[in-house]
Amino acid sequence: MLSIILLHGLLALGILSARRFIGRYAFPVAVIGPLATIGWAIWRAPGIVDGTPRVERLEWVPGLDLSVELLVDGYALLFVALVGVVGAAIFFYSAAYFRPGPRVPLFAASMVAFAGAMLGIVTSDHLLSVFIFWELTTITSYLLVGYDDRSAKARSAALHAAMVTGAGGLAMLGGFVLLADAGNSWLISDLVANPPGGAGLAWLLVLIGAASKSAQAPLHGWLPGAMAAPTPASAFLHSATMVKAGVFLVGRLSPAATAETDWWWPVVLTIGVATMLVGGWQALRQTDLKLLLAYGTVSQLGFLFLLAGSGIPALAYGAVALVLAHGLFKSALFLAVGAIDSATGTRDIRRLEGVGRSLPWVFATTVTAAASMAAVPATFGFVAKEAAFDGLVGEGTGLVAIVALASVLTVAYTGRFLLGAFGPATDEPTGVDQIGGWKVWVPFGLAGAGLVLGLVPGLVKPLVESAAVAISGDAAGKLVVWPGLVPALGWSLGSLAVGLSLVAVPRAVDAVTAAVATVTDRGPSTEGAFRAGLTGLLGGADRLTATFQSGSLPTYLATIALAVVAAGSIPLLGELGGVELPSLGPAIEIPLALVVSISAIGLLLTRRRFAAVILLGGVGYGIAGIYAANGGPDLSLTQILVETLAIALFALVLRNLPADFDRARASIGRILTSVAVAGFVFVAGLVAVDSRTAPSVAEYYVEESLPSAAGKNVVNVILVDFRAMDTLGEITVLAVATLGVAALVLPLLRRKQS
Amino acid sequence: MTVLRESIILRRGLRVATAPLAVFSLYLLFAGHNRPGGGFAGGLVAGVAIALAWATEGEAGTRRLVAVRSTVLLGAGLAVALVTGFAGLVWGGAFLESAVWDLSLPLFGDVKLVSAIGFDIGVYLVVVGVATGLIRSLGAGSGEGPA
């Protein structure tokens, strides 16, 4: 699998680097990726379906426990197959959809890179590689939504999508780190097998990330905006695959999450139901076919999120089947809309007329796929939804009733979609050009696959069952053409009937949605909330910069000092309990300390530069005495010599400067900052002395000094032998500083002299 | 510091002091492995001597003690330190690890020769170079010649 992912990366790079002359061959080259994926899936499927996951491992940084770990079980295989099949179909379609142009290779490269990243998400067992691939899909989605980079709307939609899913991704990364820490492993398989307890925040953060990626309410606003992308990208990323990454992840983790928290299922249920209803309701109001499908996708994603996130085997089974069904019918519908768009030049349901007569195959495709979306019997959509309803019936009537209500909305917006696309126009109708080739046959094939599977679901039964077993340990459901007279059938046929009756009275539905909209539109829209949030963020950043970036060095230094004190104090003060004050040292220290203190205070007060130099010397010599009194003869010697040389250097420089210098007026801020730093150092010293947990490494140095380095002065042996590399670095710094001084002053002093 | 040049007695006295300082500096360098001292302390003592020489005789005084440009000392010191580091690689095992040779010399008796002393000599040369370079740079404008 790793080689397949790498192949996608290489294809993307290859298309990019050959973009000037690859021309119309960009998509035929790109399709190698999905075809290889399909080949791999067919080759490996028998073993994986039998229950032996395919594991691949590549050490990366063993010391940091970083490795690439791929684990393809039945659940991952289902998504791999979906990415391969839908990807291949869409790449063929794209070859016909785009007129050759300079930017088309960029599109193809982004698409194939996305396909690779998506494969990475579903096959990675290591949380960090999941995150990396996750963000790669965010980036490729950004590039694809913003493909039409001269349109302000497309750029803004791309940014919106990237910000929401990117922020969600960061939350998820935080959750991953906490999870790995609590469970002591980065591997999803370990964490699911032995769920860590007490990681509530981690689960919440992961849930936020998954919800943002799968466009769950109230974060769903980016998905309709993302329809600014060219239709093939919308079909691939924003309906069939990328938006299912969140569903995929909650499906993987929900058994562990529901076992360890008691809020997970209620929260997922609330999010899912809200998303289903909001999406379905909004779809009923759209006049753009593509936007209608987008809101339909939001609604379906809510349903999938709810099923996959339940951690209940029977619902997980339905989720897996619906992922497959939705991938097939929704990509077929998107591609059909693309075909209609290119034949008529519009997607507006008020202006489309006569499309069915002129493009019978597109009509057949759309009706078949729409039937699957509405779960009409004899389609795979029906089979999958029956499996889901069958599970839901066991979870209580209230839950089924809510889902059935969402299904009524689904049937209603499906009817609106079909009537809008093929019914009479209410506005000035457009003409219809003839189209053919891949643009017609690819969606036809996808829709036809849904129909075939609806009649012979046994074809994918092993795949669906092994996927359900992989996440829930049980294949608690069945895929059947006709379930017999069970409660689930009643619910699904009932919602179909109610939905169809709504389709029959489109005017009444429009009136109701319009009436409700006059109220709901007064509230904040998701787009508006995002804009307001973005503006607030940028404005806040401006104000923050204006506050801190004052250009004044003292302000900067005070900020740094106070930040260090503030950040350091929190852990230090916690350690302060039980620390004892040290005793007074040898008597000789007292006069030395007095010399140091008086000199240092004098430094604050003096207005004469030379006096300051002498006082600084006093501080240094006093401290040298303290080193000598505490067993540090080398320190003492070095300090005295350095102090002497430093005085000489000060004298050399100050002879060029005026003899007096001004003392700044005392300021409260400066005094408080200084007191804070002094207090911080005092506390740090008290705590540091008390916190030794291991014996000093010095014991080793003292033992080894004579035998292995033939030296009795341990300090010197450390400098020239044990830690000689540090010393080498230090003398290099000294040499560089000397050259720097020469470069800074020599030219000026020579000029002054001459 | 120019005041030092105006008093002949001070000037003579300090000039005489530079010689014992130079000897002391070498003593510290070689004693440092077993007693307080070492390349840093030795080099700094030499630096003090150079500062005194500058104070009494100006740039020419520093030239009497250190005949070469400071950059020569800096380069030589770093080179010596690096070369002994690689000597450790050849004899001792790791980069900068000491090699110890036991020698029997006619006059001194049994002597342990440690490659680390070579490294310390490198440190010493760099520190002398730093002191020379800094004094000549910051003292420029009242003497003559390059640093």
Next chain:
Amino acid sequence: MSITILALASGLAGLGTYLILQRLLTRIIIGLGLISHGANLLIFYASASTGESPLIGGDDALADPLPQALVLTAIVITFAVTALLLALALRSYLLTGTDAVEDDREDRRIGGAE
């Protein structure tokens, strides 16, 4: 180690901070020197080891040599940094006639204050 050393370390760091928050480079350099002294004393203090000079041969317990080696390095590096800053102050004075640090106009412009 005695409380005297810790008190000195703390006091020198505080006084040094007071000096570096001013505008004359000479004072800033002196302040930095005080802070370095304070930091050196803090490292020395934090070793929490008392004993004879770390020279092998005696019978008594030795002081921890590692902090001494660290501080020795720090003393010499501080010397080099001081020299570099002195050169900067001198250059600033020779070029502008003062060694005061003025506000950075470009920074203010980026910050939006001007």
